Amino acid sequence: MGDLIPTFSHMGFILKGTGTMMVNHQEIHPSKGQLYLLPAKTKQTMFTDAQNPYELYYCHFNIGSCGTELFDSLNLPLCIDVKYPEKAISLCENIIQALEAQTLTSFIQSKQYMLNLISCYLESCPEDSVSFQESLQDSPIAQAIAYAEEHLDQSISVKKMAEVAGYHPSHFAKLFQEKLNISPVQFLIHKKVDYAVEQLTATTRPISEIAEALGFSSQFYFCNFFKKQTGMAPTAYRQIYFRNGSK
Structure with missing residues (x-):
């Protein structure tokens, strides 16, 4: 592999x-x-x-x-x-x-x-x-993260996350990177992929519904996004998981 x-x-x-x-x-x-x-x-x-x-x-x-x-x-x-x-x-x-x-x-x-x-x-x-290691619990960054997780079906900007945290966008992005070792933009991408992977592997929910739940305007755009991030189309990912998901 x-x-x-x-x-x-x-x-x-x-x-x-x-x-x-x-x-x-x-x-x-x-x-x-x-x-x-x-x-x-x-x-x-x-x-x-x-x-x-x-x-x-x-x-x-x-x-x-x-x-x-x-x-x-x-x-x-x-x-x-x-x-x-x-x-x-x-x-x-x-x-x-x-x-x-x-x-x-x-x-x-x-x-x-x-x-x-x-x-x-x-x-x-x-x-x-x-x-x-050091915890982010109850910190301003944690509040921004919680907001993002609750609004995955929307288009969330770094500016909005910074506003929730009470920071200037540039300072927020720098602090976020230092604490989580990932940029806010990449974090948002990962959260959407995480949700998609969970839905694809733990449910039989239609891909069109997963796309809608993540705020994509069409299944086509979601499939392109998912393939870019994982290297596989959602349907193929689901098929491979269920084929190899046991011993």
């Missing part, structure tokens, strides 16, 4: 096989019985041994608040030995079954199983290997 910078996090449990994964400039070698984590918005590359290819469970997800992913706020190892492998396998299988059911209840259950898997990961991290 070549270089990717996905807008979602990727977590997997290795059943067998060997290989190498690069996360930004960090190299990891997940092996049997280990969980690995590829955080959202990091440069990722994966290679598997042709003679001993990976067999694994994996899932894509987003978790966070105020526009900040949980793993943006944590320093933690990206590959760990699991304390309870059977529990991790059971959770992965439960996630798959819940998503395949495609009901409101099962969708909620899938999120709960995912949270339990993340908890399993954190519980298995070596002592003192997890620490928090």
Whole structure:
């Protein structure tokens, strides 16, 4: 798999096989019985041994608040030995079954199983290997982010976000970049892609409805936008996800 910078996090449990994964400039070698984590918005590359290819469970997800992913706020190892492998396998299988059911209840259950898997990961991290970074909670930038998240169906400008935060646009853009390591414009793009990916992979909602919910004037413009950001048309993305979404 070549270089990717996905807008979602990727977590997997290795059943067998060997290989190498690069996360930004960090190299990891997940092996049997280990969980690995590829955080959202990091440069990722994966290679598997042709003679001993990976067999694994994996899932894509987003978790966070105020526009900040949980793993943006944590320093933690990206590959760990699991304390309870059977529990991790059971959770992965439960996630798959819940998503395949495609009901409101099962969708909620899938999120709960995912949270339990993340908890399993954190519980298995070596002592003192997890620490928090500076939080944006309740800051002016957090208010601007919350506004943007609530108005994804509209055309949101950096000027409007700066106004919500109480800053001059140029100062806001600079501060935003310093705090989140991403420009406000790119952040807005990522949020729209995040929403689209969630709808494409967790629902059977028509693409035309997803486009409308994100404020696009037509499905055509949305499809062009999505393909530019992900390299795939929405329909192809959905098909590949459901084809490869299980073990």
